[in-house]
Amino acid sequence: MSNTRWNRFWTVFLILNPIVSFGFGLWFFSLPASFGWVRWDSYYRFLIGMVLSLGLWAPALWVIGRMFLYRFKRIGKIWKIGVGLLSIVIIAATLGIWGYLFAQPMIKSGDKPPLLLVSSSAGSSVPDLTLAAWNKTSRTITAALSSEAEPAKKIVSDSPHAHRFRFSELQPDRVYTYQLDGQPAVSFRSLPDISVEGSNPFRTVFSGDAHYGSSKRLAEKTQRMMDQWISQKDEIDLFCLVGDITEMGFLDSDWQIAIDALSPVFSQIPLIAVPGNHDALFKGYRHYLDYLHPEGLTGFEDLYRRVDVGPVHFLLLSALWGTEDISRNQIAWLETQLASIPEDHWKVVVAHCYSYASGSLFTGEPWYDHPDMIRELTPLFEKYRVDLVVSGHNHHMEALEHAGVAYAIIGTMGAALDKITYDSPASLWSRDTHGWLDVTWTEHEASLRFFQWDGALLFAHALRK
Numbered sequence: 001m002s003n004t005r006w007n008r009f010w011t012v013f014l015i016l017n018p019i020v021s022f023g024f025g026l027w028f029f030s031l032p033a034s035f036g037w038v039r040w041d042s043y044y045r046f047l048i049g050m051v052l053s054l055g056l057w058a059p060a061l062w063v064i065g066r067m068f069l070y071r072f073k074r075i076g077k078i079w080k081i082g083v084g085l086l087s088i089v090i091i092a093a094t095l096g097i098w099g100y101l102f103a104q105p106m107i108k109s110g111d112k113p114p115l116l117l118v119s120s121s122a123g124s125s126v127p128d129l130t131l132a133a134w135n136k137t138s139r140t141i142t143a144a145l146s147s148e149a150e151p152a153k154k155i156v157s158d159s160p161h162a163h164r165f166r167f168s169e170l171q172p173d174r175v176y177t178y179q180l181d182g183q184p185a186v187s188f189r190s191l192p193d194i195s196v197e198g199s200n201p202f203r204t205v206f207s208g209d210a211h212y213g214s215s216k217r218l219a220e221k222t223q224r225m226m227d228q229w230i231s232q233k234d235e236i237d238l239f240c241l242v243g244d245i246t247e248m249g250f251l252d253s254d255w256q257i258a259i260d261a262l263s264p265v266f267s268q269i270p271l272i273a274v275p276g277n278h279d280a281l282f283k284g285y286r287h288y289l290d291y292l293h294p295e296g297l298t299g300f301e302d303l304y305r306r307v308d309v310g311p312v313h314f315l316l317l318s319a320l321w322g323t324e325d326i327s328r329n330q331i332a333w334l335e336t337q338l339a340s341i342p343e344d345h346w347k348v349v350v351a352h353c354y355s356y357a358s359g360s361l362f363t364g365e366p367w368y369d370h371p372d373m374i375r376e377l378t379p380l381f382e383k384y385r386v387d388l389v390v391s392g393h394n395h396h397m398e399a400l401e402h403a404g405v406a407y408a409i410i411g412t413m414g415a416a417l418d419k420i421t422y423d424s425p426a427s428l429w430s431r432d433t434h435g436w437l438d439v440t441w442t443e444h445e446a447s448l449r450f451f452q453w454d455g456a457l458l459f460a461h462a463l464r465k
């Protein structure tokens with residue numbers, strides 16, 4: 001090849017280099033959870049900065065060569081070839097990483113066993129439940145639902161992979177049985193309506209940040225908690241996962257570990273969830289919606305929803321790292337919902353990212369009393385008299401109170417714990433141990449109890465209406 005052709009050949013790669021890196025950067029920052037990641041984790045900020053700067057390395061070296069080295073014929077030639085080869089390697093590596101990350105949300109590693117999810121509802125006395133399961137091979141499945149008072153009702157799934165069986169017209173606090181094709185029968189209790197005279201209290205358990213898939217998680221602690229929840233299945237009406245269910249939400253292998261572990265308990269106890277920052281990474285929210293959204297929706301705006309259980313109203317937000325991914329639509333939706341709930345009903349907001357919380361510096365950033373969440377969301381909580389805001393994200397448990405709103409942190413379902421080095425002025429009590437928050441609702445009182453993983457009661461306080 002002549003010198004001119006060589007020059008053209010290398011020049012094409014030199015020009016492509018920053019274009020490919022710029023394209024990768026545009027794609028990365030178009031994804032939910034990316035801005036928050038860069039904002040709140042300075043280690044990844046540096047790493048992502050390095051990856052995005054790769055596209056400038058070869059052109060920069062080319063400029064240096066042109067200024068100082070090309071006058072020496074032999075060294076200049078070697079430098080030119082080296083810069084050309086470097087640009088090819090960087091383009092190949094960037095496209096390889098991009099392709100890998102792009103493909104992950106579309107790859108499913110295997111069958112996912114069933115979860116009993118609470119359907120979205122506004123104004124319902126007893127919400128519908130949706131039994132959701134996912135099959136890698138295409139098949140039609142039938143579920144039979146029955147109770148002592150009702151004969152079996154057959155429901156056929158209308159999707160070959162993502163099976164969703166909606167259990168509707170449920171009576172409050174009644175034992176039902178479902179059976180999937182070829183599987184043993186499973187019993188569960190529908191949700192109670194505490195506004196009905198003579199109703200039992202409504203008991204909800206919250207915990208989050210299990211980080212399934214992480215090598216640092218303490219699996220035996222999670223298992224001890226799961227054993228206690230299943231042994232209390234006749235008393236626990238509803239379980240709420242407060243996000244960071246997986247370590248790397250874009251990897252279906254992490255979801256496989258999570259759903260395999262969750263299904264034995266939460267195919268029998270109704271489940272609601274909010275997404276965490278780890279669940280949503282690199283479009284991992286698509287897996288979250290596939291497995292944990294009862295209506296099987298697919299867009300990022302589908303991550304927030306409302307569930308009503310009689311006079312207890314759960315507003316399940318999508319707050320990943322802070323306010324970076326909370327759209328104007330979501331804030332307007334939240335305000336509309338809060339305004340529509342009667343004064344004397346319980347208003348519960350669940351958001352993975354906390355507003356008020358104690359914490360510590362994480363990679364140099366203050367992970368406590370979140371300034372953006374406090375500025376954007378807490379005025380709404382206070383204006384509409386939200387009773388309780390439950391979050392995770394920080395891996396400790398805590399009870400807080402600010403301007404008449406109770407806050408709880410319960411990111412303690414199994415991930416490595418965070419040490420608290422800063423105490424929020426709003427804090428009433430905190431502890432760095434694994435466990436869960438149990439809330440028992442009656443019409444006029446909510447009893448909050450924080451339990452350690454071994455079942456020891458650590459702290460209790462009550463809210464009144």
Ligand SMILES: [Fe+2]
Pocket residue numbers: 209211244276393394395411415
């Ligand atoms: Fe977490």
Ligand SMILES: [Fe+2]
Pocket residue numbers: 244276277278320352392393394
């Ligand atoms: Fe988190």
